[in-house]
Amino acid sequence: MEWQMTHYELQNLQRKCPRGHSARDNESSRKHRRLERSLDDCIRCIDSAKLDKACIVAIGINTYLAVVEWDGLDEQHCIIVPNGHYSSTIQLDENVWDEMRIWRKGLVAMWKEQDKDCVFMEMARDVQHGGHIFVECIPVPQEIGDMAPIYFNKAINECEGEHADNKKLIETKDLRRQIPKGFSYFAVDFGLQNGYAHAIEDVSSFPVTFGHEILVGMMDLPASKWRKKEKMELSKLRQKCEAMKKDWDKFDWTKKIERDK
Numbered sequence: 001m002e003w004q005m006t007h008y009e010l011q012n013l014q015r016k017c018p019r020g021h022s023a024r025d026n027e028s029s030r031k032h033r034r035l036e037r038s039l040d041d042c043i044r045c046i047d048s049a050k051l052d053k054a055c056i057v058a059i060g061i062n063t064y065l066a067v068v069e070w071d072g073l074d075e076q077h078c079i080i081v082p083n084g085h086y087s088s089t090i091q092l093d094e095n096v097w098d099e100m101r102i103w104r105k106g107l108v109a110m111w112k113e114q115d116k117d118c119v120f121m122e123m124a125r126d127v128q129h130g131g132h133i134f135v136e137c138i139p140v141p142q143e144i145g146d147m148a149p150i151y152f153n154k155a156i157n158e159c160e161g162e163h164a165d166n167k168k169l170i171e172t173k174d175l176r177r178q179i180p181k182g183f184s185y186f187a188v189d190f191g192l193q194n195g196y197a198h199a200i201e202d203v204s205s206f207p208v209t210f211g212h213e214i215l216v217g218m219m220d221l222p223a224s225k226w227r228k229k230e231k232m233e234l235s236k237l238r239q240k241c242e243a244m245k246k247d248w249d250k251f252d253w254t255k256k257i258e259r260d261k
């Protein structure tokens with residue numbers, strides 16, 4: 001399946017890009033500053049010196065795509081990241097949110113060509129003082145993709161003990177309307193299908209590795225895949241990223257962006 005971003009989709013992303021707005025427009029310049037907010041010591045902020053550029057596959061308007069810096073669940077295990085520092089995708093402006101969806105469409109099409117399904121996961125922990133959010137994108141064999149909703153459903157229903165206050169399993173329709181702002185959460189989608197979310201009640205006891213453990217179990221990978229996420233050697237990381245760029249090239253919607261000269 002060949003996927004091409006439609007002209008309408010691109011226009012929509014660019015029209016809403018605050019960079020295009022007048023500097024006198026107070027609301028949009030405020031937004032602009034917020035989007036540009038970058039933390040010097042953050043490894044995900046696009047302007048931070050700590051970001052490992054060797055991981056970057058492609059850069060969009062307000063987001064970028066990167067391979068994971070550790071030995072992921074697959075060679076093409078990658079992340080979609082907002083350029084600016086946000087702790088959850090729920091806080092994102094509409095155009096940034098939409099852009100994150102565009103990457104997903106391209107990745108789904110790319111992996112479909114390889115006869116693979118995929119899972120998208122997001123862990124927003126400690127949203128109040130939080131880290132930099134990203135959406136993990138993990139290609140999986142078709143049969144794992146078929147079974148994944150059942151496994152995640154069960155795991156979410158069984159997490160955080162018997163007496164959690166909120167309904168544990170949220171069937172996602174529009175995440176932004178279903179998780180209150182300021183809440184920590186875990187969310188998973190299956191390909192372009194809506195999946196599940198869970199509002200985390202006790203961040204201190206909720207495993208960082210929640211989604212990884214489930215997938216590692218399903219795919220029969222060694223437990224070290226989720227226990228130790230050691231950073232890869234730079235040369236191997238570069239190789240992994242180059243290979244991903246090659247596959248991604250055909251689906252790379254970012255080539256169509258009219259960049260500021």
Ligand SMILES: [Zn+2]
Pocket residue numbers: 038039042043044045084085086131132
């Ligand atoms: Zn950051």
